[in-house]
Amino acid sequence: MxxxxxxxxxxxxxxxxxxxxxxxxxxxxxxxxxxxxxxxxxxxxxxxxxxxxxxxxxxxxxxxxxxxxxxxxxxxxxxxxxxxxxxxxxxxxxxxKTFTATLIMMLAERGDLTLDSCIAEYLPAETLSSLFVWDGKDHAREVTIRQLLGHRSGVADYFEGPVREQPSFQTRVIENPDELWTPEKLLDFSRHNQRAVAAPGARFHYSDTGYILLGLLLERVTSVSLGTLLRREILAPLGMNDTYLLxxxxxxxxxxxxxxxxxxxxxxxxxxxxxxxxxxxxxxxxxxxxxxxxxxxxxxxxxxxxxxxxxxxxxxxxxxxxxxxxxxxxxxxxxxxxxxxxxxxxxxxxxxxxxxxxxxxxxxxxxxxxxxxxxxxxxxxxxxxxxxxxxxxxxxxxxxx
Structure with missing residues (x-):
């Protein structure tokens, strides 16, 4: 950011x-x-x-x-x-991000997950591959849900973080208006074009990449899509009829x-x-x-x-x-x-x-x-x-x- x-x-x-x-x-x-x-x-x-x-x-x-x-x-x-x-x-x-974090807290209250659990317990190794390599070591199995929520996991930020090869992500969004970005493609951008910024818990670093992982984790735990989860747990109960996931x-x-x-x-x-x-x-x-x-x-x-x-x-x-x-x-x-x-x-x-x-x-x-x-x-x-x-x-x- x-x-x-x-x-x-x-x-x-x-x-x-x-x-x-x-x-x-x-x-x-x-x-x-x-x-x-x-x-x-x-x-x-x-x-x-x-x-x-x-x-x-x-x-x-x-x-x-x-x-x-x-x-x-x-x-x-x-x-x-x-x-x-x-x-x-x-x-x-x-x-x-506040909506995503609220969904995580709701699942934590129900006992479906705990904030200090490692994300590797919920997400497959291929999803986490190469995202948390710092100082020659892969820290993926040390990263917790709490660290992702609080931007302290060490993962890069695909949206505004530095890249190995130009163009930057924002430039790509502007120059390729017809490109569809799936969650997997967003992770691949960080995986192949960025580096982790620290070991888990070592520093605060705002990261959109981390919240993509949280979205996938929500889908994995609930077995429904993020959009469906948002509608079921937040939008419908609160009467937010004009809000939707793009x-x-x-x-x-x-x-x-x-x-x-x-x-x-x-x-x-x-x-x-x-x-x-x-x-x-x-x-x-x-x-x-x-x-x-x-x-x-x-x-x-x-x-x-x-x-x-x-x-x-x-x-x-x-x-x-x-x-x-x-x-x-x-x-x-x-x-x-x-x-x-x-x-x-x-x-x-x-x-x-x-x-x-x-x-x-x-x-x-x-x-x-x-x-x-x-x-x-x-x-x-x-x-x-x-x-x-x-x-x-x-x-x-x-x-x-």
Missing amino acids: FLIAAGISAIALGGAGAYALSRAARTSRQPLNPDEAAAHLDAYFSKAFRVGKRQTSLQVLIDSPVLSYRHTAGSLTAAGGAPVTDNQPFHAASIG FDRDAPIPPDEPPLQDIWLDGVEISRFRSLSCDWAGGGLATTPEDLIRFQKGLSGGALIRAESLSEMERCAHKFRNGIHYGLGMMEIRFEGFFPLLRGMPRLKGHIGVLATHMFRDPATDTYVVMNFGSTDAMVPSFRALFHIMQTLQRIRLGQT
Whole structure:
């Protein structure tokens, strides 16, 4: 997730960005009522979309005790420029990792697996072959499910990791739009074109490859496809009727399904590319803002897993980059890591995606936020927007004291 890391680092840099955050921190002392806050956010997001680069849509949904807010802007290339609707489906990107992790926790609660079991107990040797070779030794039989969930297995990252031979994976996705990526092909990319980065447990290294292995493990344990498992265990119980796994083997997308919002990867719009099959268990969901709110409420409210399992997912002990820590398929945002004057801001639980997609919850105030900027070039603006939302909610609470 180097694109995300680069964007986050840019937020924390000095100069104009630091000045803007410092000024925003001072402004946070000025109270707002809910109507004023909504108008303030409308002006903020209208400007953010107007000046955004390589971005053709924007969705924001806030569900908080002090404010219910929605902002939608943009158009759909796939629909001839038709406007984006409030609940238009979009590519969730790595937000999907939280769904995969939740399925693992559900199976662990049922006794179908244990987090500290070695993945070699569930997956055949040919699936793991050459993926965990470090310092001349194959560590495949040492890797645990917990290490895959927490990105500490040592396996490479096919999506953004370095490759032995060019082109990079992302370039291949763009230059070969008709290529269908199966889970096996994704593993082969890492197997033949990358190297492991460490021995299991030695370091944190964000890896989409690891989540492909988790998806295969889920299928092996349950004897059903990942798409079927998602529908049966999460989507149907929570009423997430507008969410589905892209390129699901068992459920092709109906022809009348609304088109995805535009997806800008390195300046190329790829929403209709077959090569978009490159995410799968690492983030291959199409979803909507309302459905992601349903998921967060179901997850935090005990509809899917027990409170102790959620606490384990949210125990973010490993630093990803300044401002972001990682647990098991879950991120924690620590704003003070971006800029010291932001100390005291709430710590948010959830996940982000490389397309500047956000799904976060503030446990202290029962607040839920979903955003989709739909572009790898929008990561910095999306994080500034997340801060701006939380600051605005604080200003409403200030006005109510």
